[in-house]
Amino acid sequence: MKTERITLRHWLETDAKALYKYASDPEVGPRAGWQPHKSEEESLEIIRTVFNNPTTWAIVWNETGEAIGAIGYGPSCDCSLPAREGEPTVGYWVGKPYWGKGICTEALRLMIAHIRETTxxxxxxxxxxxDNHASGRVMEKCGFVATGETVFDNSLHLGENRPIRVLRLELKSL
Structure with a gap:
């Protein structure tokens, strides 16, 4: 999947250095509900495990060929989202130097089109x-509609429960 600025492709072990570069930033992971990476080895392990599936992609900046973030969908996470049976959860993030450039919106639109065409x-x-209004704007620009709020039991990850605004995108009529 590709646009003029970005490509969505599966993660490669050679992306570990770039993943660590962005995922070690203490302002990135906690906004998405995970701890900053502590080493390039940890990033490599994330690529081999968490990112090693057919519905998770690296967001690659075409100008440099570098992986600058991640996007994907899959079974509902352990984050208290009120998912319907079989309804996948969407997640995404990009490195801080790429915030405010519309990259997550572009990546999410690309992934949604792929989902519509292939599933x-x-x-x-x-x-x-x-408190992460920018992420909410990304979802809204892509057609997601707010359905309520819940609490993310994040005590195992970041030591606190945090309120989450829940959004849903209807792709096909039920």
Whole structure:
């Protein structure tokens, strides 16, 4: 999947250095509900495990060929989102130097088009911490509609529960 600025492709082990570069930033991971990476080895392990599936992609900046973030969808996470049966959860992030450039919106639109063309998925669910307004704007620009709020039991990851605004995108009528 590709646009003029970005490509969505599966993660490669050679992306570990770039992943660590952006995922070690203490302002990036906590906004998405995960701890900053502590080493390039940890980033490599994330590529080999968490990112090693057919519905998770690296967001690659075409100008440099560098992986600058991630996007994907999959089974509902352990984050208290009120997903319907079989409804995948969407997640994404980009490195701080790329914030405010419309990259997540571009990547999410690209992924949604791919889902519509290649799956029978009827709807997607996502959420953002209530203090991360930029992520909410990304979802809204892509057609997601707010459905309420819940709390992310994040005590295992960041030591606190945090409120999440829940949004859903209907892809096909039920």
């Amino acid at each position: 029978v998925i009827r709807s997607l669910i996502s959420g953002h911490f209530t």
